[in-house]
Amino acid sequence: xxxxxxxxxxxxxSGLGLLVFFVYNALIDPYEISPLxxxxxxxxxxxxxxxxxxRVHKSYQPLYLNSQTLILGNSRVDRxxxxxxxxxxxxxxxxxxxxxPGELILNIKTAYALNPQLKTILIGVDLMMFNHLRRPSxxxxxxxxxxxxxxxxxxxxxFLKMSLSWDTAVQSYKTVVYNLNNTNVVFYSRQGHFSxxxxxxxxxxxxxxxxxxxxxxxETDVFKNYKISQQNLEQxxxxxxxxxxxxxxxxxxxxxxxxxxxxxxxxxxxxxxWEEWKRELVKMAPIYDFSTYNEFTxxxxxxxxxxxxxxxxxxxxxxxxLLRDLLKPEGSHAIVTVQNVDEKLLAHQQQHLQWQKDxxxxxERVHLVLEKLKK
Amino acid sequence: MLFNSFEFIFLFLPVxxxxxxxxxxxxxxxxxxxxxxxxxxxFYGYWSMAYLTLLMASILVNFAIGKVLQKFPRKHILVTGIxxxxxxxxxxxxxxxxxxxxxLFVENKxxxxxxxxxxxxxxxxxxxxxxxxxIFSGKLxxxxxxxYVLYLTFxxxxxxxxxxxxxxxxxQFEKSKTTNYxxxxxxxxxxxxxxxGLFKKVVLADHISPISDVLFTNATATSMTFADAWVGTFAxxxxxxxxxxxxxxxxIGLALMFGIELPLNFYSPYKSANIIEFWRCWHMTLSKFxxxxxxxxxxxxxxxxxxxxxxxxxxxxxxxxxxxAGWNFIIWGGLHGxxxxxxxxxxxxxxxxxxxRSATIRTGLFTAVTFVAVCVAWVFFRAxxxxxxxxxxxxxxxxxxxxxxxxxxxxxxxxNHAPLFAVLIFITWCLPNVSQIFQxxxxxxxxxxxxFYFDQSSPYLMAMGVSVLFFFSVVFLSRVSPFLYxxx
Numbered sequence: 001x002x003x004x005x006x007x008x009x010x011x012x013x014s015g016l017g018l019l020v021f022f023v024y025n026a027l028i029d030p031y032e033i034s035p036l037x038x039x040x041x042x043x044x045x046x047x048x049x050x051x052x053x054x055r056v057h058k059s060y061q062p063l064y065l066n067s068q069t070l071i072l073g074n075s076r077v078d079r080x081x082x083x084x085x086x087x088x089x090x091x092x093x094x095x096x097x098x099x100x101p102g103e104l105i106l107n108i109k110t111a112y113a114l115n116p117q118l119k120t121i122l123i124g125v126d127l128m129m130f131n132h133l134r135r136p137s138x139x140x141x142x143x144x145x146x147x148x149x150x151x152x153x154x155x156x157x158x159f160l161k162m163s164l165s166w167d168t169a170v171q172s173y174k175t176v177v178y179n180l181n182n183t184n185v186v187f188y189s190r191q192g193h194f195s196x197x198x199x200x201x202x203x204x205x206x207x208x209x210x211x212x213x214x215x216x217x218x219e220t221d222v223f224k225n226y227k228i229s230q231q232n233l234e235q236x237x238x239x240x241x242x243x244x245x246x247x248x249x250x251x252x253x254x255x256x257x258x259x260x261x262x263x264x265x266x267x268x269x270x271x272x273x274w275e276e277w278k279r280e281l282v283k284m285a286p287i288y289d290f291s292t293y294n295e296f297t298x299x300x301x302x303x304x305x306x307x308x309x310x311x312x313x314x315x316x317x318x319x320x321x322l323l324r325d326l327l328k329p330e331g332s333h334a335i336v337t338v339q340n341v342d343e344k345l346l347a348h349q350q351q352h353l354q355w356q357k358d359x360x361x362x363x364e365r366v367h368l369v370l371e372k373l374k375k
Numbered sequence: 376m377l378f379n380s381f382e383f384i385f386l387f388l389p390v391x392x393x394x395x396x397x398x399x400x401x402x403x404x405x406x407x408x409x410x411x412x413x414x415x416x417x418f419y420g421y422w423s424m425a426y427l428t429l430l431m432a433s434i435l436v437n438f439a440i441g442k443v444l445q446k447f448p449r450k451h452i453l454v455t456g457i458x459x460x461x462x463x464x465x466x467x468x469x470x471x472x473x474x475x476x477x478x479l480f481v482e483n484k485x486x487x488x489x490x491x492x493x494x495x496x497x498x499x500x501x502x503x504x505x506x507x508x509x510i511f512s513g514k515l516x517x518x519x520x521x522x523y524v525l526y527l528t529f530x531x532x533x534x535x536x537x538x539x540x541x542x543x544x545x546x547q548f549e550k551s552k553t554t555n556y557x558x559x560x561x562x563x564x565x566x567x568x569x570x571x572g573l574f575k576k577v578v579l580a581d582h583i584s585p586i587s588d589v590l591f592t593n594a595t596a597t598s599m600t601f602a603d604a605w606v607g608t609f610a611x612x613x614x615x616x617x618x619x620x621x622x623x624x625x626x627i628g629l630a631l632m633f634g635i636e637l638p639l640n641f642y643s644p645y646k647s648a649n650i651i652e653f654w655r656c657w658h659m660t661l662s663k664f665x666x667x668x669x670x671x672x673x674x675x676x677x678x679x680x681x682x683x684x685x686x687x688x689x690x691x692x693x694x695x696x697x698x699x700a701g702w703n704f705i706i707w708g709g710l711h712g713x714x715x716x717x718x719x720x721x722x723x724x725x726x727x728x729x730x731x732r733s734a735t736i737r738t739g740l741f742t743a744v745t746f747v748a749v750c751v752a753w754v755f756f757r758a759x760x761x762x763x764x765x766x767x768x769x770x771x772x773x774x775x776x777x778x779x780x781x782x783x784x785x786x787x788x789x790x791n792h793a794p795l796f797a798v799l800i801f802i803t804w805c806l807p808n809v810s811q812i813f814q815x816x817x818x819x820x821x822x823x824x825x826x827f828y829f830d831q832s833s834p835y836l837m838a839m840g841v842s843v844l845f846f847f848s849v850v851f852l853s854r855v856s857p858f859l860y861x862x863x
Contacts, residue, residue: 001563001831001832001833001834001837002834003559003560003562003563003834004559005834005835005838006563006834006837006838006841007559007562007563007566007838009834009835009838009839009842010566010567010838010841010842010845013838013839013842014841014842014845014846014849017842017846018846018849018850021846021850031855053855056855141855157381160381161381161852161853162853162855164381164849164850164852164853165850165851165852165853165854165855166850166851167854167855167856168855169850171855
């Protein structure tokens, strides 16, 4: 055999194959992370993969944006805050499903390293984010680095790896198929809101809500055998310290939690954990508690809700009210501190008991879900 | 750094290869060797700088003991050297296992040590022991420090073998001083073998591993069926074979690209018709080490009947412990020791006669029995604890009602996993192995010679085949996992 010929042909054939593969993925760009950003109608203008790859998508956005206010959190914030609603183009929603404080601090450091003009960070938290089993689990494609150069190098290296991945090729293919069969669907808005739900309104709020209650009650990384993670609390403390050191204004808020979901916590015996967790938070900093009850947060569950998609996620209509409250300079009645935490928790307990009395069918519904699980 | 990473394939390997060959061609062999040592230390230190210090300290002490042994070949100096090496490995690998077992019998529990196992410690420790033994026995008269460091740290075999001897490696490096080049044949074969190994690891082993992971990580938590137990066990048998033999092939291929022939480590072990043959084909360099440095010094087969079987059992129990600090590994070694004793006794007691056809059927049957016996032992090797292992085996050996088992076998297993298993079965039992394709180190001889079976192949056809394997290996190197929203 002519070994030189064999080697040169091997390099050429495999090199060409990998190059074509790379260009295909980089052009289709299913996670919307490429610096090229060439939207082609009926090919890649809509990005359905950003739904399940929100973490990858959001991780790359600080490279292309120059925001003064960054909103972070998990799926509740991702779906519930549409910065466009308050008409401030300098606000970006960098949240993604399943986010935990250990990942958020990487996002904050990256955003600040690339944009020292960052002034305000709003972090939405909830009880499940502090489950002891929740760790930064999928950070292999979260961009990080100590300075802009190392961040850009990290971004390029991860972009190359992802563009040479079979998984990305599958998502590219699905993107093209989706674009051929659909029109005018926005998955993520320009300012980072996951808008897909607004294009495909739920027709089955009851079924989806029951499914979510079942999942949350039965999964160990949500509420089954729940324990508060000290590690995640420490990471939140690190975020607070970082913002203090860099003079970034940080506002932490507890996301609205529908009373049905709070009833689930009560029936699972997690109400004391729910309160203990709030006490731990206020020890670190004043907290905006949006999980308390008012005319918006207690909207009855059903079709055509204005403020909730289902039992676990609120809509941008509620998000806009909260966002205005968070950004107004004079403070908010929702703020809980070490001084008023006992009073606020007691008031909230009474609010829930009253809701229970007024909504016995809802309470029974949660009970039935748990009974079903026991069987 | 791992062979199956973008950093290694697209950065480290090309840079190191180009610089090394440039230096060799320009007739700077000592500089080339020094560069290779530095590159290998970077390769190791990329994982942990702390353990790089340990590796270097261990190398310095062993080289010093070796020098003393060359001047004064006394047994107590050799023993000191061996004890030094064993103490390092015992401290890092076995101290927590020891503490855990002591804690079973004492009231005041000892705290476990906060230790991380330095990568490749089992391999470089054994190689340093062979170095000292070879000096003591007079096989190795003289050694140079640079050669010694290069022999130990040469990156293709640093992390996972094959286990080599100083005299196997250093003369090959010395040869490149005089020839000043590495042949196209070696380069072509090295590249092709590396790609085959990469494909085995990334495409075959990594795709079968989720099936076994589900079984072994949930062995006691979930209800398991007869079919689950066997499918998971077979999946692990394929996973460990393609993982380890793939890594060995990558090491052999990489070394060839630098003009070095490493010894063969696997020779289709699952095609073996008995356990004795299996151990001649599985992790061959470890088997050879255990034979030469443990079994023979214990008396080997010269001591006859019972003592020979006892020696076999000791070797296999220690071999099991070498693989990992846990009772699971000791039981795995004990099972293989038992298999070997039965096999030896069986060979002495029976002679088979018959036609070629009956011999073929018999070989097929024995191969199947050997494979199943090996799989049963793998359950202990892979299971996280003894409870999981016994749970899996009791289910696999019929702990539940058969009608239920066959129902599950029909519905779940055949549909989901059959194509992958079919491919693996075909590759394992129907295709030639790397040694046969490249006629690399003829199995029955220990002659180090590369003859090229693919010499007659068309370079275009071969390039196409290797490129396809490389393409799929690269695109499966990195996984981008979705975050399934509705679960959270």
